[in-house]
Amino acid sequence: MLNNMFLKTLRDQRRSILYWGIGLIGMAVMMAAFYPTIKNMPSVNAYLQELPQNLKELFSMGGLTDYSSPVGYFSAELFSFMVPLLLLVFGVGFGANAIAGDEEKGTLGFLLANPVPRWRVVVDKFGVLLVSMLVLGMMFWAGMAVCVLGLNIDLSLLRLAEATFGAMLVALVFSSLAFMLGCVKGNKGMSMGIAGGLAVLTYFLNGLGGMVSALKDYRFLSPFYHYVEPNTLANGISPEHVLVLIGLTVVFFAISIPAFMRRDIAV
Amino acid sequence: MSQDAVIRTSGLTKYYGKQLGIDAVNLEVKPGEIFGYLGPNGAGKTTTIRTLLDFIRPTRGAATVFDLDSRQSSVEIHRRVGYLNGELALYNNMTGEDLLRYLGNLRGGLDWKYVNALAERFQCDLPRRIQGLSLGNKQKLGLIQAFMHQPELLILDEPTNGLDPLIQHEFYDLLTETKLAGRTVFLSSHILPEVEKVCDRVGIIRQGKLVTVETIETLKSHSVRKLEIHFAANVPKDKFVTIPGVRDIDIQNNVLTCTVVGSLDALVKASAQFVVVNIVSHEPSLEEIFMTYYEGANHAK
Structure with missing residues (x-):
């Protein structure tokens, strides 16, 4: 695990990934375990249907039609908020820490003193962000899949994978934004604050925009908007929305490299 | 080595915003020498070093290492340099051995026989986690990682920070061996005796400006020392006032105190006429050395 920067960074993340993954699986299991009960309580569905449409919009549940159906239940309970939120918190934390954290700790200096070009540091660390996100998504999906099969829930594993993929993408947008800010300024707190703040703002922009x-x-x-609107768990991936999310991530990554190569390192 | 200077800076200037880091520094470090870069904290020593390694970019001027431009060829320069940072921070979540293995892999492999020999010399416990190490033990690891690939040039920023005297001695020996092997050392320090002990030449930097570059011999001949000579009986002052280079003579209770510029020879010979009980010498502080240079400059005007 110490052969290169990519593996070393991944090694540093192994515990973090494990704990976040367990958290995500735990959440999947808990929510799935409640589903059979909810399904047999039509009153809950009736109650939720009576909630003001505005309130539902605000929490990204505007498309909620049938809370007692698996798609409705898991969209509302997991995919509208909790899954992207958890992935986002992990990713923004990692992204802000990747360059700026090492710089603030003072460990970037003797790393860069090695015959390693600066762009390589950016590429390797961003690679670890992508891989960690992928691993977390897969852990969550696997946890869900076991529950869906075990509890005989009528939910497509493919749609589940697609919705998870969407949550990963929206989390990656803000994670790579935090990463980029760290490359530009080297200030971890600022990177986290701006990326996290923008996540909250744009979340409510989408929610309020619905009403x-x-x-x-x-x-x-x-x-x-590009994550919630396609209602992926019901309809599958919408390529144009996915492309917007991937495009943003690519742009942030592309800016990271020259930004980090050009500036003075505080060490 | 064919180049006539391992490190060369010309008009190297760095401003952090409006704050001056270094101002028009012209340095030349020759192959095979140990060059001391001496100055108080905040004088610009680390700024110079960070510019050489391309961590920061000069506002004006340029630097070459092995005749390679510090900005264009930083990766090639890093390959041939061993570096120890001043405020050493290591990855806490690994053992010393893992850290060296990782850094070695970034350099394409290591001679572990040599690494282990270094660790033994510095009494460094490699299998221990870095988190629990004392400052001195971390510093040892820092030294090992700088020397372990036997680089042509060592750039060491305050290398003896936190080392106990025994290990310091071992480190000075290693420096001498490095020099004998024809390799070059650039060492920053704020401790004058250390620089006097190990360096061939010294550059003195103060408030961002390179004040002077001297050989150690010249530096010593300019140096100002405060001396206390304890005699068995009272001595006549007029025997001493005429000695060249001796100033501020005061005799009280059989103790003569004075300031000596340059050689002590004449004073010691004059004192030998009397019974000497003890001689106490106070090493000049860095500030006193600077003062002699400033006074020298003023006298010249």
Whole structure:
């Protein structure tokens, strides 16, 4: 695990990935375990249907039609908020820490004193971000898959994978933003704050956009719009929305390299 | 080695925003010498070193290492340099051995026989986790990682930080061996005796400006020392006032105190006429050395 920077960074993340993965699986199991009970309580569904549409929009459940169906239940309980949130918190933390954290700790100095070009540091660390996100997504999906099969829940494992993929992508947008800010300025707290703050703002931009007509035309600016709108768990991936999320991530990554190569390192 | 200077800076200037780091530093470090870079904290020693390694970019001027431009060829320069940072921070979550293995892999492999020999010399416990190590033990690891690939040039920023005297001695020996092997050392320090002990030449930097570059012999001949000579009986002051280079003479209770510029020879010979009980010498502080250089500059005007 100490052969190169990529593996070493991944090695540093192994415990973190394991614990976050266990958390995600735990959440999947808990939510799935409640489903059979919810399914047999039509009153819950009736109650939720009576909630003001605005409130549902605000929490990205505007498309919620049938809470007692597996798609409705898991969309509302997991995919509308918790799964992207957890992935996002992990990713933004890692992204902000990747360059800026090492710089603030002072360990970047003797790393860069080795015959390693700076772009390579950026590429390797970003690679670890992608791999960690992928591993977490797969752990969550695997946990869900076991529950779906074990509890005989009527949910497509493919759709589940697609929805998880979408949550990973929206989390990656903000993670790579935090990563890029760390490359530009080397300030971990600032990177985390800006990326996290923008995540909250754009989450509510999308939610409010569903109920406030003045904001409706700006929803497309929110990465969450491109994540929530296609209702992936029901309909599968929507390529154009996915491309927007991937595109943003690629742009942030592409800016990271020259930004880090050009500036002074605080060490 | 064919080049006539391993490190060369010309007009190297660095501003951090409006704050001056270093101002028009012209340095030349020759192959096979131990060059001491002496100055108080915040004088610009680390700024110079970080520029050489391309961590920071000069505002004006340029630097070459092995005749390679510090900005264009930083990777090639890093390959041939061993570096120890001043404020050493290591990865805490691994053992010393893992750290060296990792850094070795980044350099394409290591001679572990040599690494283990270094670890033994410095009494460094490699299998221990870095987290629990004392400052001195971390510093040993820092030294090992700088020397372990036997680089042509060592750039060491305050290398004896936190080392106990025994290990310091071992380190000075290693420096001498490195020099004998024809390799070059650039060493920053704020401790004058250390620089006097190991270096061939010294560059003195103060407030971002390179004040002077001297050989150690010249530096010593300029140096100002405060001396206390304890005699068995009272001595006449007029026997001493005429000695060249001796100033501020004061005699009280059989003890003569004075300031000596340059050689002590004449004073010692004059004192030998009387019974000497003890001689106490106070090493000049860095600030005193600077003062002699400034006074020298003023006298010249």
